[in-house]
Amino acid sequence: MADLTIKRFCYAPFGVYGMLSLPGGQRLYTVEKPWLGNRPGESCIPTGIYDCAPRYYYGGGYDAIEVLDVPNRSHILFHIANVPADVKGCIGVGVDTGWVKGQWAVTSSQNAFAEFMRQMDREFTLEIQTACD
Numbered sequence: 001m002a003d004l005t006i007k008r009f010c011y012a013p014f015g016v017y018g019m020l021s022l023p024g025g026q027r028l029y030t031v032e033k034p035w036l037g038n039r040p041g042e043s044c045i046p047t048g049i050y051d052c053a054p055r056y057y058y059g060g061g062y063d064a065i066e067v068l069d070v071p072n073r074s075h076i077l078f079h080i081a082n083v084p085a086d087v088k089g090c091i092g093v094g095v096d097t098g099w100v101k102g103q104w105a106v107t108s109s110q111n112a113f114a115e116f117m118r119q120m121d122r123e124f125t126l127e128i129q130t131a132c133d
Contacts, residue, residue, distance in 0.1 A: 002049055002127035004120065006030050006091070009131040015084035015104065016044045017097060018128075022119045029106045031092040033084050038072060041088040045070045047130060052078075053123045065120060067091070078120075080113045082106055 008018040011034070018030040032044035050067045057064035057079050067076040073089065081092025082100040086109075093116050094106020106112070 003124035004052075005127045005129060007129050007131045008044075008047075011035060011130075012104070017104070017106070018131075020093075022116065024119055026115060026119075028112045028116060029094045029097050031081055031084060031087065031094065031106045033087060033089060038070075040073050043089060044091075045073060045076055045089070045128065047128045049125060049127045051123065052120075052126050054121055063117065063121065065117070067126060078113075078116065080109045082109045 004020060006018040006020045008016055010017040013034055015034055016032040019027055020030060021027050033042060036043035038046055050069060052065050052067050055064055055066035057077055060079055065078040070076050077090045078093060079090055081087045082094060082105040083103045086092055092106060092109055093112045095108035095112045098107045099105060100107060
């Protein structure tokens, strides 16, 4: 059993959206690139179970969480992101869903990410599912 689960509920041509529940019970939402065959930097990652570990996000200049051992991929991070264009195969977290920059998005990503890191700044296992799994 994984420590954290993302249930993806929307697969759209412009992005993939999911919901996760933190151990403290708070719900957050996720944003990823659309499914494009697991292409590095262009696609969300496949459903499955992954180990995760803290890692410094040099592009953002802050601590983040890396999703490890994704087939044919590397440097997949949880980080601050509101819209699919903000990620390159990574996972952004938000407080809710809504509109940002005229696009379907997760909102208040900085606040959501701070709470995510407060609770998950350690090694853990992640399961990514579709909502119908």
